[in-house]
Every structure is written in structure tokens, then in C-alpha cells.
Amino acid sequence: MLALATLASIVGVAIVYAIDWFPTQASTTSNDVDVLYDVLLFVSIPIFVGVMTVVVYSVMRFRARPGDMGDGEPIHGSARLELIWVIVPFVIVSVLSVYAWIVLDEQEEPRANEMVVRVTGQQFAWHFAYPDASGKTVRTDDLVLPEHRPVKFDITAEDVIHSFWVPAFRMKMDAVPGLTTSFRVTPNRQGNYSIVCTELCGLGHATMRQSLKVVPESEFAAWLEKKRGAGAANVSAGPSTTSTGVRSQ
């Protein structure tokens, strides 16, 4: 039985490891999350497969013969076994909690040279504001981030709750009216990534998607400069209707 369960677990773990679960990684902490998830798979597949094996094995082994009206052995319990299956799960979840906590702390660690970007959710689009060196803000409807530069998003909402999710960063945070929430990432891979609103916010929730661009530092500086030039036009930018339809992934 034990051998069977081990074998099945190995097969199970092999299968789930063969699956490509996550979208691209584009931040320094995305890999930590994916590794954590792999560890979870490694722990939980044997638990599931083990339960499954005992059920299937018992059914095949202890199935009543036709006409067998007898009873099983009246075993009422076993203090030792019961203690084991209190302690083992307890240890597993404790270890996992500590591990998760460590990864969380790593994700939320403030970093030097941090750039703050203000994100505002509105039915049904995202708006962004970059503070620039002179203390003015540059408002845009598209999000461009320099590679390798830590960024902190300060997130809020105008009307109802939205949620600012960048799957490639493995990060998400609700945009709450009347509250500023935040998360930190350091993008480390150039490219286009999607921004998805994941909190039901009304009619346009499904299409409240935009994309962000991670570019080299120099390109970013040029872009920001250009936006500042266009500043006057952009400062009053109301809800944008152009970017709501963007769908990418």
C-alpha cells in the first residue's frame, strides 16, 4: 500500500511538474512565487494521491463478497494514529506558513531608489501619475516602467473597488475608493504585459484591461520627457475610452 502510494505520488508530482502553470515572469520576485507554488505542489500532491490510494485500495481489497452480510472488525480508534495525523499536518502547515511569510517579506521589502507611480482605477480604465524630479506629476493613460528600477504603486480608485493585477509580476492589489493601497515590484524583463482588473466593478469589468511596457531606463526617460511635454493636454485627461478595449496577454 505504502509503495503504491509512493509510486502514485511520484507519478502525480511528475505530471503536475510537467504542466506550465504560470504566465511569463517579469519581476524579481515572480520566480519566488513560482518556486513556492512548486513546493506546494510537491507537498500537496502526495497528500491527495495518498488519500486517493487508500480509498481505491480499500475498495478493491475490502469490498464485500456477494452475499457477505458480516461486519468489519470493530476497531474504535487508535490514540497513536490519531496523534500522528494531528501532528503531521500541523507541522506541514506551520512550515509552509513560515516559508510563505519569508517570501511575503521579501516581496514587500522597500528598496533603494524606488520610483512611486500613482495608479487610479475608474470605471473602466486605469490612470497613472509619475512624480518627476521637480515635484510635478506627469499623468498618463499608459504605464511604462524602466527595467531593473524598483517601483512602488500607490493605488486608489475613484468610484468603486477595482483590483490592479499584473500577472507577469504575480502582484495584485485592490484599488479602493477613499484608501491608498500599494505594492512593490522590480521589473526585470522587457516586454508588454497585461494589466487586468480583477474586482467586479460593473458593466465594463471584463474589458477593463490595459497593458504595460517594461523598457530600458534610457527609453523610459525619453518617454517620460515626452509625456511631460504633452503635460498640459494630459493633466486634465478624464476617463480614457481609447485604452479600455486593449486586450493582450
Added chain:
Amino acid sequence: MESASVSFPARLEPGEKPVTHDHHGPPEANRSSRVDAQFLGMLLFIISEIMLFGAFFTAYFFIRGVANEAWPAEGTHLPVAVAGVNTAILISSSFTMHWALESAKNENRAGLRAGLLTTFLLGATFLAIQVNEYVHIGFAPGDHAQGSIFYGLTGLHGAHVFVGLTLLLFATVRAFRGHFTPKDHRGVEVPGIYWHFVDIMWILVYASIYVL
């Protein structure tokens, strides 16, 4: 072998006569606890009522505690003294309620009636003063969140006073129609428990809204 008892299917064809001792009714249920069923029921109901207040107190906690703004907001005034008098009225009604119950136990019919009636009147006075306070307080539930929770908590409590008064009304009517004996006074006792709960809850509401 079918069971030894007479079989009485839950479904009979129309017109079919049930083959049972329909006449003798159900067997007496075993009493497996010394606690009286109605008393226990009222207790559990009160627990869930406390939790309902808990939900409103959570709102109070967020609006006052988490928001951390001046309470009451500048320019508003809470009539602490009037509400204090009102508190005294409500608390005294708990004593008259107790008196009514004791009277019922001692077969003092006049005391029972007088006790229930005064309790009812004191409760009604409380409500009237509360309504009067609403009229003169100078802000509305729609003015700001503090107003919302002020009316929310006191209003929820007022609604409970109203329910309590309704129960008291039943008991009073029944008392005047000659119900309740030293042996059977559950109809006074159970609304009484509810009434005491309403009073104690008011002390909490009063303390957190007006005093703190």
C-alpha cells in the same frame, strides 16, 4: 418483519383512512435537559441578536475608531443628559418587569398587571423621548457617516424596543384576560428576558455613542 409499531406512511392516498391510534397523539418527548425549551430558545435568539448588534458595532468601530476623527463631528451636539434620563427610564422598566414576574409567581394578579403595564408605559416613554431626540438633534442619517451610525445603532435599538413592547403587549393583554399562574408564567418570563436584554444593550449603545 415490519416494525412492531403501527405503520403510518407519511403519504396516504386521498380517502384512505390512516390505520393508527390517531387518537392518542404523539408520545411525550423525553426531557433530556433541565433547561426549559422556550427559555433556551429565547437565550439563543438573544445570542443572535447580540451578533446583529455586533455587526452594527463593527460599523461604529470603523467609522469612529479606524477613521479616527473627532466624535461627535464639530458642530454637532449629542444630548447626553436627556439620553441619560432616558437610560434611567429604561433601566427602571427592567425592575418593574421583574416585579411583574415575581407577582405572577406569587399569584399577585394586580401586581402582575400593574407591573406589565408600567413596564410597557416606561418603554413607550423611552421610545417617545428617542423620537423627540431625533427630531431635534440637528443632523440627519444622510449628512455624514457619523450620523449614519448614530441613527443606525440607536435606530436598531429602537426597533428592538418596539419588538419588546409588542411582546409586552401580548403578555399584558393575556394578563388582563386572566392568563398566567404561579405554575405557568412562561408568557411573562420569556418576554421579560428579552426586555432585560434590550435594556442591557441600551447601556452599551448609550455608553459608546454618548459617553465615550
Added chain:
Amino acid sequence: MTMTARLTAPGWYRAALSVLAGALFAFGLVVLVRALYGYEPLVDGEAITTVALISMGVAFLLGIGCFDYWFRWASGAPTVPDDHSGHGARSWRDYFRVNTDHKVIGIQYIVTTFVFFVLGGLMAMLIRAELAAPGTQFVDPNTYNGLFSVHASLMIFLFIIPVFAGIANYVIPLMIGAPDMAFPRLNALSFWMLPVAGVMMTASFLAPGGAFATGWTAYAPLSTEMPVGQTFFTIAVQFAGASSIATALNFLVTIITMRAPGLTFFRMPLLVWANFTTSLLVVIATPFIAGSQFLVLFDRALGTHFFNPGGGGDVVMYQHIFWFYSHPAVYIMMLPGFGIVSEVISANARKPVFGYRMMAFSLVAIVILGFTVWAHHMFVSGMFSWLRVPMMITTMLIAVPTGIKIFSWLATLWRGVIHLTTPMLFALGFITMFTLGGISGIVLAILPVVIHVSDTYFVVAHIHYVLFGGSVFTIFAGLYFWFPKMTGRMYDETLGKIHFWLSFVFFNLTFGPMHFVGIDGMPRRVADYADQFASLNAIISVSSFLFGLSFLIFLYNMVTSWRNGPRAAANPWRAHTLEWQVSSPPPLFNFDDIPTVVGGPYEYGVPGAVHGVFKDREKEPVPAGTSGVAHE
């Protein structure tokens, strides 16, 4: 009966009349109040609807006759507390009136809740049809949002929670040797509030602006801004919640005060334990959802600012209040199922439940822990960030008591004599599928992971693994198991097994792939999605249709077997608990005399062991009958 007699006697005529009166009352009241305050225009549709939903709901209960007895009592008129005129069913018509027999009420509950299950399920079919391909297929986004909101609300508030109450209503008094519930009239009232709530939720599709479309979670401030359909949810939840609380209170009092002599707490069958602990959860937690919906209603109807940050309100507060109920609610939706599975497994493995006491204690532990984890639904909500790690830890700790249950069931199977009957199949299916769903719950509790997968299809997968693979499988197990007791007939075993295998396979094909699309980036609650998810969603949709169709086998089996299945013996499973020691279906008042309990409920294999004895019978349980016995 003359027409006036018909209209004044409790029943459907009077109910129709009073619902009409309720509508007129609402109209009149709103117009009157608006006239007094000088508002223009006098007729405000939204205000009238709000009042009408309350007044028509209450009017229906008045009309159908839930309160007649109490009114007589309250006015001091003579009443017979032991009046049994409303007890029992002599024809099918008796199921359509206010009945005080817990067995009738149990069946009323089960049938009604299955009606709402089918409705909610058909909405799921529309959801899957829409999601079969990216882009818009059949419904506009507003209708789509309404569909999944009503789907989930019906499933949770009108199916899972009350169907367990229905099964328990039928079985618990029998199991503890009581002639009925403690408060039969309250029991009837609890039942009749359900159709009110369910019809209200379903009818919201007719409201201008469409059904409520904020999910079953109805987060503010979206829910305070949506069209009037939202009010249907807000008020329907109050009826469903009141019904739940009243039943729970009834169960608690019944179990505490009406157990048969000798039935100590540690001799109670685990189903009784399960409902006892569930009822504690209901009584303590449900008022919080009532509170949350009251506050939403006030914001909507009275212009208060509870959830308006502009006026000093707090948006996250809604979620704290809501989840303080709705997390315990997921255990309200699971613990009764744990109880059912314990009964089914021990009877079909012919063994005592392994570690009986730990099974009872773990239920209590889940209840207590269940109150300490609500904010695991709010990990990305912007709530107090210090609260996240404590909530993660308490959430994960729930794996411990739940694990005790899973492992004890496995140990119960071990060296048993296993009869693979339909209820047993569903119980075993439950063990495996719930383990998977529970593990995905643990994944959802791990902060760095949940930050990524929260509000994605991974959560939708978790929901359905624990609720369908968990709760609904136990409901099927329970219904097949007690079907002979409830109807006096045996269901068709072959059809039952086909039903199980089709459900099991298509269940996994439907909800398994949702894990993948979720992690890969597909958010929940969207009518439209990125093209990269198209192929998996197509598979999911096709499987879900086949999954839905498999339910028809169950329906067919239940209906035909009820009408002309073979007569069932009193005790086809040779089980020891008390409900099997009386005829199938049981006598009108359950027992002619109350049995005395002399031992544990699951002493299978112990020579000569009995659970309960009856005065006028041999001191042994009724042996299994000869007809309709299901074993192979």
C-alpha cells in the same frame, strides 16, 4: 368551501390576496410619506419596490398561515399547544400548506431547494454557453453579471444551506428519538420563508436594469450604486437568513432538550453532532450578513454613508462584516455533509466510525477556528496589512481538524466489509474531491500565491471542488441513503451508479481545468476573456453541459422510484441508528413510545451491540428486510 371561507382560511387563496394587499400597502405608504414630506414626484418606483419586497414577503407568510396560531395565542384566545391538525400529510396537497410535521417539512425543504438548484444550474449552463468562446455569444455583460450573481446566490442561500436543513429536519428528530422538533410552528415558518427569498432573487431578472449583478458577495460601494435589482438580493438575503437562524435555533433546542433517555452527547450519531455545531455557527454568524445587508439597504434607500468614503464611510468595513458571516458560512455548507458521510461510511463499511470522539471534537474545533479566519477573503483588499499573516496561519490550521476527519474516514474503510452502494460511492467521491478542494484552499491561504491567484478562476475551481465535490456529493449521498426512509421505496441502484460515475468524471473535466486558466491569468466574473484561454474554456463548457445532463438521471431515478420503486424495508442498510428502527416511512409521530439508548450508534461488528431498545419489542434492532436491500 364558500369563496369567503376560502379567502379567510390559511392557504394559497388568502396568500394571493394578502400579497396583493402587501403591494398596495407599499404603494400607499410610499406615496403617503412622500406627500407628507412634499417630495416630487410622488411615485418613486425604487422606494415602492423596496417597501413592497418586504411587505409582500411578510404578507405571503401571513396569508399562507404561518402566524395564525401565534396571533390567537398573543391575543389570549384559547389555543391548544398540542394541536396536531396541521401535522402529517395524507395527500400530496398537504405538502402545499403550512405543516408542522418535521418529516413533511423536511421533504418540503428538499424538493423546494432542488427546484432552486435546477434554476441555479440552468443559469450556470448559460454562463458556460457564454464562456464557450471569447467575445460575446448570447448575453450582454450586464446579463452575464446577473447570471453568475443569481447562480451563486441561489446555490448558496437557497440550495446548499437549506437542503442540509431539510435533510436534518427529516432525520434528526428520528435519530435522537424525538416525536418532532422542539418548535414545530417555527419550523414551518422557517420553511415558508425560503420560497419567498428564492422567488425574490429569481424575480430580480424582471427588475428594470436587470438582476443584481454584484456577485453573491455584493461588495459595496458597487452594490449601493447598482439599479434596483440589487434590492432584491438585499431583502431576499434577510428572509433566507431569518429562515436559517430560526431553523438552527430549533435544532439546538431540539438536540439539547429532546434526546431519548440514554442518548448522551457522546452516544449521538455524528450527523447530530454535525448539525449541532452547524447550528451554533448559524446562530452566531448569520446575523452579520443580515447586518451587512441592512447597512447596504440604508445606503441605498435612506442615503446614509456607511460605505461612502466621501461622507466618512468605510468601504473595507463591508467586507469585514460580510466575511465574518460568509466564511463561517462555508462551514455551514460543509459540516452537515461531514455528518452525512460519517453515517454513510460506517453503515456501508460495516465498521464503527474510527475515532468517534475526535470526529466530534474536530467539528467543534472547526467551528471555533472558523470564526478566526474571515479576512482570508480580503488578502488583497487593502485591509490592515498586519492582519494578513495571522489570518493565513489560522486558515491553514483548519487543515488539522479537517484532516482528522478525512483520515478517520479512511481508517473506517480500512478492513471493513465495503458495500459499494450509490450513497457509498458519493461518500467516497466526496472524500477524494473534497481533499483536492481543501488543498486548493490551503494554496489560497498562502499569501504570496493568493496575491497572484485571488479573484481568478483558480478560486472558482476551489469553490466548486469544495461546494460540488464536497457539499453536493454529500447531499446526493444523503438523499440516496435516506430515500428509502423518506419515501418507503427503494431507488434504482444501477441508475444511481451511472449518475455517480457520470457526475464524477464530468465534474472533474468541468472544474479541473479552471485551476490552469486561473493561474495562467484568467480573472473570474468576466463574460469575455483573452484568446489564449479559448481552448480550455471550450472543453470546460462542453463538459459542464454533460455534467448538467447527468443530473437528469438523478431526477428520473428519484421521481420514478418514488412513484413505483420497490417497497423499502425498515432498515435496508442494516444501520444501528434510531431512524432505521421504525418503519419506512416512519409513523406519524415517529415512535409509539420513545426508545431508550443503551450504546454507541456505530457498534458494527461488536457482538450483540444495540444502539436503542424499544419497550414493546425484542431487545434487538429491526433486522434488514428482504425487499429492496441494496448490496451486491
